[in-house]
Amino acid sequence: MKTALVIRHVPYEGIAGFRAPVEAAGFVIDRIDVTDPEFPNVDFDSPDLVVMMGGPMGVYETDRHPWIGCEIARLARRIMLDRPTLGVCLGSQMIAAAMGARVYAGPVKEVGFAPVAITDTGLSSPLRHIADVPVLHWHGDTFDLPEGAELLASSDKYAHQAFRRGQNILALQCHPEMGEDPRFDAWLEDEPYIHAAGTSVEALRDDHGRHGSRAVEAGRRMIADWLARIDM
Template sequence: MKTALVIRHTPYEGIAGFRAPVEAAGYEIDRIDVTDPAFPDVDFDAPDLVVMMGGPMGVYETDRHPWLACEIVRLARRIMLDRPTIGVCLGSQVIAAAMGARVYPGPVKEVGYAPVTITDAGQGSPLRHIEDVPVLHWHGDTFDLPPGAELLASTGHYAHQAFRRGNNILALQCHPEMGEDPRFEAWLKDEPYITAAGTSVADLRAQNDNHGSTAVAAGRRLMADWLDRLDL
């Protein structure tokens, strides 16, 4: 059986809605938290698929999170080998850094459900499945487009919402895996961040109720399509 490793940067940001299409594609899923004592010794090259999830830290905060530097180095090698890798939010930022791009604070905190604008290149990519679908955003950082990457989606505040390199490397700033995961309640506990983004816990909970099922269904189609296109 093919193996998939989910790397969690925080316990409340797991594979969520992506689990079903990954398992349907024949992968046995394992996961590791970056706080696990075994994490520094994990072989990033070995899994058939690596799924890099989100988290509240910044890629540039290596002084506060020393595991980041080691993670980026190992991920850079995996990307060099063109091993199938997908990153969500912080995971996308780590991919960008591993590909040599700058990661830095963005102009605003983008929080809540909203659609992304799919580029011409994105129209022929798995991102087509989330066109016109409000998906969850929860970020305040951004990145330059890495060398050799193809831009797939943007929003008004964040030009770089998604990119790919070939068929095997995909980075998503938004969260198309979210919509039905009960761990979303843990996200809502960060009220200062939510307030700074100009929204409220009540509004975000209502958005999740209204858009979550549609968003995660589109996200599952996106993931299934991407897995089907992998160059193995």
């Protein structure tokens, strides 16, 4: 039996559309929230797959969220062991930090559905499945590309949208898992953040209806492709 551990930083950012390809690949999924009293004791080494999801906090906000340092330390060991690991948004920033890269506030908030530009390396990777597909973005932080990582995608606002190290470590700043999950309504409650990004709840709802299903379909193909390539 293959095991997958989903690490959830807030209740409304779960595995969403990625659940289907992970389960189809034969993984039994378990989940833990960082607020769970048992989280500090979780062994990051043992699961066959770790999936780290998003959240509104910054990697550098360790004073407000003491669990961040503990999480990064255990993640760094998992990456050192080259154990299959997927990070989405905050999860990607955690991977970057665990690999020694700087994570910091970016110049703008990137919110809404838009395609990413896939690099030449990305076109031969699972990222090819989301080429030209509007996917959800929801972040204001970014990171330097970690040493030893390959850049897979960029956007017009942020150069570092996705990277990998080898076949087993994949980091996605964007959210190709979102587009059909009803928990998106919880995201829309943060109207100040949405307005600061220069968009509106109404525009996001409209784009979600127009692009969501296609984004999730492409995201599922991408994850299925990645899981078929990982070295267990």
